[in-house]
Amino acid sequence: MPVVSMTVNGKAVSADVDPRTLLVHYLRENLRLTGTHVGCDTSQCGACVVMVNGASIKSCTALAVGLQGADVTTIEGLAKDGKLHPMQEAFRENHGLQCGFCTPGMIMSAVDIVNRNGSKIDEKTIREELEGNICRCTGYHNIVKAIAAGAEAMGG
Amino acid sequence: MTGTGIGAPVRRKEDFRFITGKGHYTDDINRPGQTHAVFVRSPHAHAAIRSIDASAALTSPGVLAVFTGDDLTADKVGGLICGWMIHSKDGTPMKAGGHPALAQGKVRYVGDHVAVVIAETHAQGREAAEKVKVDYEVLKPVVDMAEAIKPGAPVIHDVASDNTVYNWHLGDKAAADAAFAKAAHVTKLDIVNNRLVPNAMEPRAAVGDYDSGSDAFTLYTTSQNPHVARLVLSAFIGIAPEHKLRVIAPDVGGGFGSKIFIYAEETVCVWAAKKVGRPVKWTADRTEAFLADAHGRDHVTHAELAIDEKGKITGLRVHTKANLGAYLSTFASSVPTYLYAPLLSGQYDIPAIYAEVDGIYTTTAPVDAYRGAGRPEATFVVERLIEVAARETGVDPAQFRKKNFVRTFPHQTPVIMCYDAGDYDASLTKALEMADYKNVGKRKRESAKKGLLRGVGISAYIEACGIAPSAAVGSLGAGVGLWESAEVRVNPVGTVEILTGSHSHGQGHETTFAQLVSSRLGISIDNVSIVHGDTDKVQMGMGTYGSRSGAVGMSAISKALDKIETKAKKVAAYVLEASDKDIEFKDGKFSVKGTDKSIDFASVALQAYIAHKFSGQELEPGLKESAFWDPTNFTFPAGVHICELEIDPQTGVTRIDRWTAVDDFGEIINPMIVEGQVHGGIGQGIGQALHESAVYNESGQLVTASYMDYCMPRADDVPSYNVGMTQTRCPSNPLGIKGCGEAGAIAAPPAVINAITDALGHEDIAMPATPRAVWRAAQKSIGLKAAE
Amino acid sequence: MYPFTYHQPDSVRQAASVAGKAEDAKFLAGGMTLLPTMKQRLASPANLIDLSKIGDLAGIEVKGRSVVIGAMTRHFDVANSKELQAAIPALADLAGMIGDPAVRNRGTIGGSLANNDPAADYPAAALALGATIITNKRKIEAEDYFTGLFETALEEGEIITKVSFPIPAKAGYEKFRNPASRYAIVGVFVAKRGSDVRVAVTGAGASGVFRATKIEAALTAKFSSKSLEGVKMPAEGLNTDIHADAEYRAHLITVMAKRATDKAK
The missing domain is CATH 3.30.465.10 (Uridine Diphospho-n-acetylenolpyruvylglucosamine Reductase; domain 3)
Structure with missing residues (x-):
């Protein structure tokens, strides 16, 4: 089996993997980072979104072997030095989650949205940018609010 | 303590683990030596099984076992059950066909469970499952209800030769007919309530474990009610007696009804763990969820409303065909009957109501409770009829509603319910104000200038939550009681653990329940933990569904807290050397009336456990109490939602411009969480109205078996919601709570469709009002305009 | 997924050489379609040649x-x-x-x-x-x-x-998304280069992308959405599914073409 080495949440990791192993399964099963979730089979729900080399991707639609040398950040790696990321804080402060299942992917996508669009984002843009993340609990209202607030906080 | 007590928008205690990826869902659980279950599912909607040949699968790499229905029978594992007995109007009991966890000679829908492969890895299980050879004799599918009940239609269950589960009715037919005979105007509608797939984002999952040393099973599962699962798996399916079966529902990623039920997969996993001597895990992929989770809604209804010459409603007649799918799921029989017809009076004073419901088998996935369960279907019927009646009689729909509202309480409807408290006029008046209803005409003209059709739709809903008292639901056929239990354990340092039979899968119980305790005991919510979802920890419980956890679950906690207070006062009396009758408890302090002698709650807790100040013969040491709460009535949340939208007649795209919700949920524990529940419900209701539909083709294949074809609402499909409240206290529980979990999903669909039909100028549109459907309907509007 | 052998060549030449030797090989680019298809076991290449490490x-x-x-x-x-x-x-x-x-x-x-x-x-x-x-x-x-x-x-x-x-003089694209999958139900790209106007339609055709000659003719006369008033596309040869039938798709082609023309720059 091929050996794949990458950096996950700042730590170097290396493992023999079956080439079929998707990044999400590598994270969940090999590294026991179970914060990244699987909610569909068709790359649409976004519960599995992680950052690879600074950009959001759906970890259910990427082979672990293809990510040799990649720098991966999962929801577990977002808080730094015991301090929550501003987007995590914003989700809690704005009740942007209920069952919590879509939340890790939502937060990772939200960070990516701000990285690409800056800290002043209007509601319409946030809603459009969330096309790849499905939530069944919140009706999106508080997620949108949380992302706007998180964006402001990320901007300083 | 007011900052974290009742009524405060406290930020949720459970969120930290969810926002840091430390939630603990069933699929996150891995047991040592774990194997994986992969189900062989029927590719046919209806077929007899001639034989199953598992020999190739058994020699496939990594395979431990392949089991079929025969193995379950050999082990005396019973079939899945339906726990609510409905009798037809002729008095005969419903015709419940057998529902084996693995097929017994026949399959009845695509996705039906035929066999299970247990393998070392999921991938190996999947390889092997493809090698299980099933020889099917394909039978004719029965997808459409109208076809199912035609003479000569293929029979799905031998016990129901006409594919009819029951012909049930409620109300006074003669009185209703008399009202129609005298009516000045009759409004008639044919209504389809579309079939939905619940789609909690966490797919169902189970890990079965068996300990041969103690001959005991553990089932980790995605359940809204682990105790009910244990009860059914023990008493009916016969996996193990209750004291030898522990069911744990850890963090559960949404349920919306679909995780109430006891399904084949969970049953098989826990049973198979003993068979193979190793833990067995199964996690649904999304396609399996589409195929085999219980679906929701799916009614076809003809409804008529009688109105007198003064515009007062005098009668309502409803005939509904309810698609129950291929088998009766756990509570399926109750949804289109007792959870539906008793709500047909809506918020209105209707003297005569008669409802008939035919429950029908088809070769489709079982249909059971989905957010609202019967009440959205009833509300859709009532609010569409009311809206159309107002339009037909030339009365403003808001005024028509006001004229017919129930205004005095208690109000006994002709369909079981006795509404205890409400102020429907207050909600409507406030909603009209918030929605700027009086200027809709102006906004319509502005939209018209842009070539867009604007419409506004009102929905004044009522629902019945906290289904109880147990004796009453028992008399209606329920196989269980619908009380709730709670245990309050005060630790010697004064921290508190609440053990509850309610189960949180997004509702935020860890916060709201702690707020109640904080308010009552005057301690910080940080010193309160909520324990739920484990049958070894919580003695008994009925779980969370039907918006019952506030009204019923918290009432049980409140009752246990009463007992804690009584006991603690006795302890305090000994410590303060006073009579317990003179002890007052306020803001976390016990004090002797008229003196400055006092002791705080934590010190009383310590004194209760060290027991130095009193004799154990006079007062038991310790501070722990439990309670069961059985409500005296249903609760009746009600409110008004107003939807305003624009249609692009060129494409048929509907854009919701404004959403106003005014709800009366009685007392509110945490307004932030309540609003969140409203938002989520509206989102699902908009989904039903505009986007979602489970579609089977003629051969019984589910066409919408993934997110490629089943349209889940996205963030850009829904608006921001403007949520307001009115309040009348619920008199039937100590906290005055009515329940809020389902309101949005109940209120929203008719609000959307009333708005669309307002924009279109005709009533010919069904749910979901997809762009194609709206475009076609808009063509009709243009045609009608041209003809004018 | 079915098992496969994974290859990660670092040049096009090497990729082609692997493909030449390997049986039943497929190239993997971004994987946004191929991987979901493989996950659903609808594709099962014996060899997967990942192009992502080819620098140029x-x-x-x-x-x-x-x-x-x-x-x-x-x-x-x-x-x-x-x-x-x-x-x-x-x-x-x-x-x-x-x-x-x-x-x-x-x-x-x-x-x-x-x-x-x-x-x-x-x-x-x-x-x-x-x-x-x-x-x-x-x-x-x-x-x-x-x-x-x-x-x-x-x-x-x-x-x-x-x-x-x-590079065209003017071009515009507009699409009508499938509400579920968000793929195009109808996507229309209009491009004008000199007097040549080309209009291509995706999502609608039963045999894939095609040129809408009727719309091209109207826009060649005058490149304006007004030229498309009353232009009716035929429904023959268009897809019908649960989201859109052929007639609706035909109608949407004209609407999207108008909007793409208005957007064109």
């Missing part, structure tokens, strides 16, 4: 009167390229409408064109702009490239390396 396959370059885009250029980079936004803004616009942000961060133009999903966006741009698909073996004109549903002129082992798009 990504990039956007304006060369004279054309824009040349490397096959492994991600949709995100196409959407955000300043050069492209200046030269063919409609093409950048189109790339920004594909899938969702996470998909745009992975999916590639070469992968999309090689797959030729009948509801994909790029085929409409390639056909309307008269693109040239450049492979490791030859150059293929867009007119000859799209041969049917998921079918192209590519031969076994042939790898797209670049796509060259002539």
Whole structure:
């Protein structure tokens, strides 16, 4: 089996993997980072979104072997030095989650949205940018609010 | 303590683990030596099984076992059950066909469970499952209800030769007919309530474990009610007696009804763990969820409303065909009957109501409770009829509603319910104000200038939550009681653990329940933990569904807290050397009336456990109490939602411009969480109205078996919601709570469709009002305009 | 997924050589279609040749009167390229409408064109702009490239390396999304170069992307959405599914063409 080495949440990791192993399964099963979730089979729900080399991707639609040398950040790696990321804080402060299942992917996508669009984002843009993340609990209202607030906080 | 007590928008205690990826869902659980279950599912909607040949699968790499229905029978594992007995109007009991966890000679829908492969890895299980050879004799599918009940239609269950589960009715037919005979105007509608797939984002999952040393099973599962699962798996399916079966529902990623039920997969996993001597895990992929989770809604209804010459409603007649799918799921029989017809009076004073419901088998996935369960279907019927009646009689729909509202309480409807408290006029008046209803005409003209059709739709809903008292639901056929239990354990340092039979899968119980305790005991919510979802920890419980956890679950906690207070006062009396009758408890302090002698709650807790100040013969040491709460009535949340939208007649795209919700949920524990529940419900209701539909083709294949074809609402499909409240206290529980979990999903669909039909100028549109459907309907509007 | 052997060549030559030797091989670009298809066990290549480590396959370059885009250029980079936004803004616009942000961060133009999903966006741009698909073996004109549903002129082992798009005077793209999958139910790309107007439609055709000659004729007369008033596309040859029937698709083609024309710059 091929050996794949990458950096996950700042730590170097290396493992023999079956080439079929998707990044999400590598994270969940090999590294026991179970914060990244699987909610569909068709790359649409976004519960599995992680950052690879600074950009959001759906970890259910990427082979672990293809990510040799990649720098991966999962929801577990977002808080730094015991301090929550501003987007995590914003989700809690704005009740942007209920069952919590879509939340890790939502937060990772939200960070990516701000990285690409800056800290002043209007509601319409946030809603459009969330096309790849499905939530069944919140009706999106508080997620949108949380992302706007998180964006402001990320901007300083 | 007011900052974290009742009524405060406290930020949720459970969120930290969810926002840091430390939630603990069933699929996150891995047991040592774990194997994986992969189900062989029927590719046919209806077929007899001639034989199953598992020999190739058994020699496939990594395979431990392949089991079929025969193995379950050999082990005396019973079939899945339906726990609510409905009798037809002729008095005969419903015709419940057998529902084996693995097929017994026949399959009845695509996705039906035929066999299970247990393998070392999921991938190996999947390889092997493809090698299980099933020889099917394909039978004719029965997808459409109208076809199912035609003479000569293929029979799905031998016990129901006409594919009819029951012909049930409620109300006074003669009185209703008399009202129609005298009516000045009759409004008639044919209504389809579309079939939905619940789609909690966490797919169902189970890990079965068996300990041969103690001959005991553990089932980790995605359940809204682990105790009910244990009860059914023990008493009916016969996996193990209750004291030898522990069911744990850890963090559960949404349920919306679909995780109430006891399904084949969970049953098989826990049973198979003993068979193979190793833990067995199964996690649904999304396609399996589409195929085999219980679906929701799916009614076809003809409804008529009688109105007198003064515009007062005098009668309502409803005939509904309810698609129950291929088998009766756990509570399926109750949804289109007792959870539906008793709500047909809506918020209105209707003297005569008669409802008939035919429950029908088809070769489709079982249909059971989905957010609202019967009440959205009833509300859709009532609010569409009311809206159309107002339009037909030339009365403003808001005024028509006001004229017919129930205004005095208690109000006994002709369909079981006795509404205890409400102020429907207050909600409507406030909603009209918030929605700027009086200027809709102006906004319509502005939209018209842009070539867009604007419409506004009102929905004044009522629902019945906290289904109880147990004796009453028992008399209606329920196989269980619908009380709730709670245990309050005060630790010697004064921290508190609440053990509850309610189960949180997004509702935020860890916060709201702690707020109640904080308010009552005057301690910080940080010193309160909520324990739920484990049958070894919580003695008994009925779980969370039907918006019952506030009204019923918290009432049980409140009752246990009463007992804690009584006991603690006795302890305090000994410590303060006073009579317990003179002890007052306020803001976390016990004090002797008229003196400055006092002791705080934590010190009383310590004194209760060290027991130095009193004799154990006079007062038991310790501070722990439990309670069961059985409500005296249903609760009746009600409110008004107003939807305003624009249609692009060129494409048929509907854009919701404004959403106003005014709800009366009685007392509110945490307004932030309540609003969140409203938002989520509206989102699902908009989904039903505009986007979602489970579609089977003629051969019984589910066409919408993934997110490629089943349209889940996205963030850009829904608006921001403007949520307001009115309040009348619920008199039937100590906290005055009515329940809020389902309101949005109940209120929203008719609000959307009333708005669309307002924009279109005709009533010919069904749910979901997809762009194609709206475009076609808009063509009709243009045609009608041209003809004018 | 079924098992496969994974290859990660570092040059096009090496990739072609692996493909030549390996049985039942498929190239993996961004994987946004192939991986889900493999997960659902609808595709089962014995050999998977990952092109992502081939360095010189990504990039956007304006060369004279054309824009040349490397096959492994991600949709995100196409959407955000300043050069492209200046030269063919409609093409950048189109790339920004594909899938969702996470998909745009992975999916590639070469992968999309090689797959030729009948509801994909790029085929409409390639056909309307008269693109040239450049492979490791030859150059293929867009007119000859799209041969049917998921079918192209590519031969076994042939790898797209670049796509060259002539810069039009004006172009615009508008699509009507499938409400569930968000793929195009109808996507219309209009392009005007000199007196030549080309209009390509994706998502609607039963045999994939096609040119809407009726609309081309109307826009050639005058390049304005007003020219399309009353232009009715025939429903024959269009798809019908649970989201849209052929008649609705035919209607939407005209509506989207109008909106694309209004947007064109």
